[in-house]
Amino acid sequence: MNTATTKVHFASKQLLIAAIALMTCSSLAAQEAESEQDKKDADVERIIVTVERRTQDLQDLAGTAFAFSGEDLKAQGIQDITDIAESIPGLEIGNNQGNVEVWIRGIGSSNNTELGDPAAATHLDGVYIPRPSGIGSAFFDISRVEVNVGPQGTLRGRNATAGSVNIIPWRPALNQWNGSAEVEVGNYNQRSITGALNIPATDNLAFRIAGTKVDHDSYYNDVGPLDLELAEAADNLGLRFQALYEPTDDLSIYLSYDYAREQGTGYTGTNFALPLGLGIDPDDIEDPRDVVGRGFTPIQDTIHDGFKIEVTWDMGKALLEYNGSYRDLIYDYQAATPLSPDFPGVFEALDPLDQAIDDFSRFQFLTDSESIIHELRLLSDDDTSRLTYTAGIFLFNERQQTFLASAGDRGGFFQGAEFNQPNTDTDSFSVYGDATYEFSADTRLTIGLRYTEDTKTRQGVNARYAFALGGFDVNTGNPFGCCMGARVGTEGFAFAGFGRSIYEPDQDGDGAVSDAEFLNFYFDGIAQFGERDTLDDIFANGITPGGADVRPACSDSDVTDSLICNQDGTHSFAVPISPNNSITVQDGRIDNNFVDWRIRIEHDLNNDQLVYGLIATGHKSGGFNDTFSDPTTGLTLAPTYQEESVTLFEFGSKNEFDLGDVPTTFNFSAFYNDYRDQVFTNLLSVEQALEFNSGAPVDPLDATPGALVVSFSFNAADSAIYGMQFDGKFELPYDMNLNWTALWLEAEIEDSQDIQDSRFQADVAPDEAVFQSIDGNRLPRTPRFQLNASLSQVFDISSGTIDYVISAGWRDEQFLTIFNSIDYQNPDNPRRRLDDSVDAYWTVDAGLGYTHGDGALRFEAFANNLFDEVRTAATIITQFDNTRFFTRPRTFGVRMRYTY
Structure with a gap:
């Protein structure tokens, strides 16, 4: 048994001892209070x-x-799903360039591409959301939000290894006229209006209409001369239409449609590479959202809508329920990332500033995800039976189009990259059941089982464009001696996106891509060049052989001397097709099937004290990587990886009692997650990926670097996640309530394969982009100690009631990548650029309300993140980036609501 395994077994043993001790204490407390608590x-x-x-x-x-x-x-001023994480220990939600990533107790996924699936399932109104982008604008007219911790496979249609987040809106009510209207104003020029109306059309038919409009200025500030409107401005609209029809006492039909549109400026993050490279301490940067903008204002246009039908038939002792849904997400985002955060000397470091801010290097994400779900459930509906159960069949289908492209403005040797995948299809079939049997009035046993089949396929193309653009220097004879840096991506530029017509670059089918075919492919991916672009002019003048018919016409007079060098009156611009260019047709497939189960036993010590133990398993489907070519054989392959698995062991107790005259709740649980075959995603050279995929061990100091880099996912490690959670409530005198939750969490990587250090690029830093050990590192997003508490009170005054709530949360320090800020070359003096740590911090939210008279009119004031503790929520560290995305800054405001 190795050291890591011994440590885990020792920790598990200690955990079990602690759990048994706590349960024993609970049992003794129950016996002491039994004479009183059994009666009430x-x-x-x-x-x-x-x-x-x-x-x-x-x-x-x-x-x-x-x-x-x-x-x-x-x-508390919580505006969308990402803010909830500050209120729940163990829950981490980051917005990574518009992609919402959910982690629960260290289990999650950062693979938010079309090839990845979330480990924590998000549901809106009972419907699984495969891509939760844009879901924040559906966060209105909400009844409640529930977070369930642990594998969910035997209870819900779509599997989830980490847990689930369920957003539950209000539904129509029969025979009730009611509604509400609310207006809100706040800092950052926040303006919102929200309303809802419940309409009883007949005795058995009701409608509900709700909507919201939210606008606020950017949380970023451009300190540069362009004064651009930068990221995180909101221009959001949400609508929801619902109908409930109950023609008989036994039949219920529920229909809903929701629509969300976000047209703000999205999420670029802040790249700290420049100040960190200069040795600037990030703590000396006063506000990470004070940045030097460049290029243009980011453009976001996200539309997320969906239909749902739910039919429930009461058959007497059982209910038959059908859920069908269709959802469509179109996410379109274009941006040029800011140059740098503000720090003393930033403008000197960016000299010449005019060229730096006039860099239109841009990227565009474009995703269209259409998903269809059919779920049929049978569940018991007889409270007198000792057996309760649910059984279901679940069908899930998702069709995606995905486009990601970049344009390298002013680049001499890189002009962009393109990932264009018009067909990514996912099909999932599951059958599941869960039953609870009462052995006695006090003891119950639950057994659940699930079988899943998943299939995912993808077709498309990946390309890298690297034309060596330079002019002949007559003084030195160097063919690239002058005029480096063609313009591409300036004002008016547009990618073709899904409008591309060529996906097979080898148009003549001879087995090779000629220069002419390569250029045809490149130009087919451009819908329109920008007003000040020169790349099109260079090619239009026939500098390279072949070409595309779509090239814009260009005369000699249109080409400036600063871009074309002349020798003896002829064009001598050198534009060879670089060996770093590549076009690879994508064709991948993965088929998975697996079984999950859970078993739970629970026992009531008395009416107010419960003890339980459970074991539950969950799987997340495997997948495949980008297709790439083996340079030695010329063959293409898309290496696959297998599913992850989690086995949860949990022991707990829930207790209610009077502490003196104070009604009190005290709960605890001890848990252990056996996390197997965890998938990590890294950037590897093709040569490294081939070596790794061969199954041969890769020497960390002898892995072959290369020029072409691919994203590579693989089953990399097993991990142990364990800890204890305590929570409680005191209902104090004068209608004062104190709620609290505390979490101790350990999360260690063990038995891992050596991992390529993806923070370095193989063609730039071959000595550092090699495989390293991560055994013993801490899993990302796992603060060791976490605490949340809230104090609330309601008291009467002559004209109504006043209430307040103060909520505080503390998070211990944590890491955001698997490398834990380790610098393998300089372990004693790590470079700041590799820092992925987040210091411990407190957040405080507060709200104050006044309800007039009978409750129809209400006024509220709120402050979220009262002390403006801004911390990193997600990060991207590469050879040239240390980009960070942040928690929301302090927001405050007032609102007025009228309910009728």
């Missing part, structure tokens, strides 16, 4: 949840979950 329920406010797809009291749930009402979230 402690007077603690009830929280009703549906995390197991049945309505139940949270205190009766034999597992770990969290629930927040929509009103509670608004009172």
Whole structure:
């Protein structure tokens, strides 16, 4: 047994001992209080949840979950799903360039491409959301948000290894006229209006219409001379239409349609590479959102909408339920990332500044995801039976188009890259069941089982464009001695995107891509060159052989001397096709099938004390990598990786009692996650990927670097995640409530393969872009200690009521990548550019409300992140980047709501 395994077994043993000790204490406490507690329920406010797809009291749930009402979230200034993480220990949500990444207790996925699937499942109104971009604008008219911790396979249609986040909106109510209208103003010129109306059309038919419009200025500030509107401005619209029809007491039909559109400026993050490279301490940068802008204002246009039908038939002792849905996400984002955060000397470092800010190197993400879900469930509906169950069949289909491209403005040897995948198809079939049997009034056993088949395929093309653009220097005879840097991507530039017509570059089918075919392919991917672009002019003058018919016409007078050098009156611009160019047709496929299960036993010590133990498993489907060519054989391959698995062991107790005269809740759980075959995604050279895929061990000091770099995912490690969670509530005198949750979390990588250090690029730093050991490193996004607490109170005054809530959260230090800021070349003096750590921090939210009279009119004031503690929520570290995305800055405002 190796050292790492011994440590884990020792930790597991200690964990079990602690759990048994705590359960014993709980049992003794139960026996001491039995004479009183068996006769009455402690007077603690009830929280009703549906995390197991049945309505139940949270205190009766034999597992770990969290629930927040929509009103509670608004009172603290929480605006969308990403803000919730500050209120729930163990939950981490980052917005990485518009991609929402959810992690629960260290289990998640940073592969947010079309090839990846989330490990934590997000649901809106009971519908699984495969790509949660844009979901923030559906965050209105919310009844509650529930977070269930741990594998969910035997309960829900789509598998989830980490847990689930469920956003539950209000539904129509029969025979009720009601509604609300709310306006809000705040800092950053925040302006929002939200409304809802419930319409009882007949005794058995009701409609609900709700909508919101939210605008605010950018959280970024351009300190450069362009004064651009930069990232994180909002121009969002959300609408929801619902209908509920109950023609008989046994039949219910629910229909809904929701629409969200975000036209703000998206998320670019801040690249710290320049100041870190100059030795600037990031703590000396006062505001990471004070940046030097370049190019143009980011452009976002996200449309996310969907339909749902839910039919429920009460058959007496069982319910039959059908859920069908269609969702469509179109995510379109174009930006030029800011040059640098503001620091003393930034403009000197960017000299010549006029050229730096006039760099239109841009990127565009364009995704269209259409998903269709059919789910049929049978669930028991007889409260007198000792057996309750649910069984279901789940069909999921997703069709994606994905486009990612960049244009390298002013580049002499790199003019861009393109990933264009018109067909990525995912099909999933699952059958699942979950049953609970009551052995007695106090003891219950739950057994669940699930079988899943997943298939994913993709066709498309990846390309890298690297034309060696230079002019002949008559003084030195150097063919690249002058005039480096063609312009591409300036004002008016547009990629063709999904409008590309050529996906097979070898148009004549001779087995080779000629220069002419390569250029045809390149120009086919450009819908329009920019007003000040010169790359099109260079090619239009026939500097290289072949070419595309779509090249714009250009006369000699249109080509300036600063771009074309003349020798003896002829064009002598050198434009060879670089060996770093590549076009690779993509064709990948993966088929998975696996079985998950759970077993749970729970026992009521009395009416108010529950102990339980459970084991649950979950899998996340495997996948495949980009297709690339083996330079030695000329063959193409798309290496695959297998599914991940998680086995959760959890022991816990839930307790309600009176502490003196104070109704009190005290819960605890001890957990251990056995995380197997964890998938990591790194950037490798083709040569390294081939060596790794061959199955031969890769010497960390002898891995072959190369020029062409690919994204490569593989089953890299096993990990151990364990800890304990405590939570409770005190219902204090004068209607004062104190809620708290504390988490201790350990998360260690063990038995890993050596990992290529993807923070370095193989063709730039071959001595550092090699394989290194990460055994013993901590998993990303796992603060060791976490705490949340909130204090709230309601009291009467002559004209109504006043209430307040103060919520505080603390997160211990954490890492955001698997490398834990380690500098393998300089372990004692690590370079700041490799820093992926986040210091420990507190956040405080506060809300104050006044309700007038009978409750129709209400005024609120709120402050989210009261002390403006801005921390990194996600990061990208590469050879030239240390880009960070941040938690929301301090926001505050007031709102008025009228309810009728």
